[in-house]
Amino acid sequence: MPLSRIQWFSQGRRNLSNPIVNFENVIFCYDRAEVLHDVSFRLRRGEIVGLLGPNGAGKTTTLKIIAGMLTPAAGTVSVCGLPLPEQAVSVKERIGYVPESAALFESLTGEEFLELSGRLHDVPEETLQARMRSILEAFNLSSDRVSRLDTYSKGMRQKILIAAALLHNPELVLLDEPLSGLDVNASILVKDLLAALAAAGKTILYSSHVLDVVEKICDRVLIIHKGTLIADGTPEALRTSTRQSTLEDVFRTLTNSESVDPGVARIIAALQS
């Protein structure tokens, strides 16, 4: 892990007890369908928190609310002490967000996209160029930096999104399936990077379906099921309280998805019919 390349995250670990995200009694509706029911949690500085849940559980919605992209129907949300949605612009200056299914400006090059993102975040030009060089080198994208994004592979696009989320040195990083499409080396780099960022006092909210990664890198895990927060604790505490040996087993137990065998059998039968 080339730690020297992320020296600009050197603000040091801050007060860990001070919550950076306060998510209280949040209810969210898409049209008339309630997708988050009275969800509450807090994130402290320097934490890496895993956000787990089956498809459609409300993970991405939770991230978007914290990113100031959606307004809850009820409840209060604040980031770095700034209330949402009133202070959405100030919050967005302090966060980095890697969306799950990213829309990008396909006709821009990787470099142009990063410049746009950095400049929108008011990063001074020299700093921006230096940071871009470091990150693109770390992600092996230096030679592709002048290619249009529509020629990038999924993994390359993901690297650009991660780079764009980190360029302005955010206090809170929201990651929605960040390892999706990344090659092995890049995945290892990102995982080590997250640990280093947390050590430097950044808070990371990491939504993923890859449970063993979450288990390895997260200090704490939140599990959302059908819009309700059903678990909040360290991986060890969750394993102990549910008497399971792995986080995957904990997840299956809590979300009532203990066995996938009937589903597999059904699909195979349908394909053979």
Next chain:
Amino acid sequence: MRTIRDAVRQILRGPRASRFLESLGIEPRRFWLLVDLFEQLSERGETLDQLGLNGVALRTMALWYAAASAFIGVLMVAARPALTFYSSAFLVLTAFLLFTVLLSEAGNSLVNPVEGLVLAHQPVNGATYTAAKLLHLANVVFFVTMGTNTVPAFLGLFLKGARWYFPVFHLAVALGCGVVAALLCCALWGWLMRFIPVRRLKAAGQLAAVLPFLGLTLWIPVRLWLVRAHITLWQPLQSEFRWAWGAALAGAAVIVVVLGIRSLSADYLIRVSAIMHSGSARGRPTPRSRTGEWVARLLGGPPARAGFAFVCRLTRRDFQFRRQLVVFGLFSLAQAVQLMKEGWRTDPFSGRFTVVHLLPHVLGFWLVAICSVLAYGSDYKSAWIFLLAPARAFRGFARGVWAALWLQVIAVPHGVLFLVLAWSWGVPHAGLFIAYSIAVSSTYLALDLRLIEGVPFTSQVDAARNPIQGPIMFMGALAGAAAVALQYFLIFPSPWVVAMVTAVIGTAAYFLTRGSLSAVEAAFRYHLGLLSAESGTLYKEIDI
């Protein structure tokens, strides 16, 4: 030229302009970053659907408007009207054109927020984003206003009382009207965003785009009603309180615009995700179509059913398809209903000309419009799914597309009309007329199929095509008018001739459709070939 452009650019981005922008709640640095971004995206062909960012479309449109207004201007000058009437007529025309174009363009920018979604998590306030996003409307205002008024402004010099400065004065007033029209359109969108639930916003916006045409349709009945009620339209202008009336009206307009634009810019980027998700809530399950089963059975198996179901569903749901056709469709439907209300009881075989004589040709006209935009849609990036389909599937798929158009535009309306007309004219005459109309409109469809430029809904909407569509529609209307005249004088005098011609045209429609379907299939394959080749040609580096 470049020096002038740079100088203007420097002034616009200078400290004074920045202070002005800040006073409006716009963050100048990010505003210009976004303006540059949208310009760059349009140069690289990523925002072809936005008229104000498409230079080719703007120039072509301005040329068409200039030619049409020059023609009208010459006619008016020959009639020697008063100068104020002449000038006002062109201002009203400009305002009408601007409302029709700007309402649709503002909607396309605001409720089809692809760029907004990319930028939603960036620290940009709503006012800055919407100002940058809607700045391209200024281009539309400039080109429409100058296109419609430049020639008439100079022709006005031939009228009595016109001074040497009339052209400059007229153009300045026209640009002023254009700015007011643009502000009103943006304000209307602000009000819609404030009061319409997000899930209804796209549909509401499309209906709002019909408002100018609705006004045009209602103008005559409202005017007649006012005359009958002895109300003079310009009464307030003649009263002694006219200045008070004027001031009150201007004040109300300013309040409407200011509040509308404030609500438009307040928290736009927070709504973007919700707008993109609108309509995605769980709805009722779509019943499996029996018609689809029949299409599969008769026209080419599962691929035909796929084409049928795909076109049936997306013609109702695709935002860009609806946006392109909603104004034309609703306006012409309103006109058709109004005409039918007057003359549907008259038997077309009575020897008199009736509006039902127009029916197959009106449907043909609609089919021209539908077929010429069918290849374009919002989710054009999903075209990859067709690249994976086996080549033989496109034969059936093309037939399915034809079936969707034939059933929706020809069979269903004729079925409904038959019931209505049989009650009035009797079954034999209604049956014969409906058979004739189906044969003629099917022939139109067979010809119009050749206008489909690729697999439906898989190309990016290109605003540069709009000006081309005008002449196509115009030529279509001319051909339709000639056909109506021919059928009235040569065919309809005798039901026997109608029956014979129906058989001949029906047979011709069958063979023409077969030929056109092969052409459509070839067009699908050609278009997909271009798409697959594009992925290779796109692999290029940008010279920076």
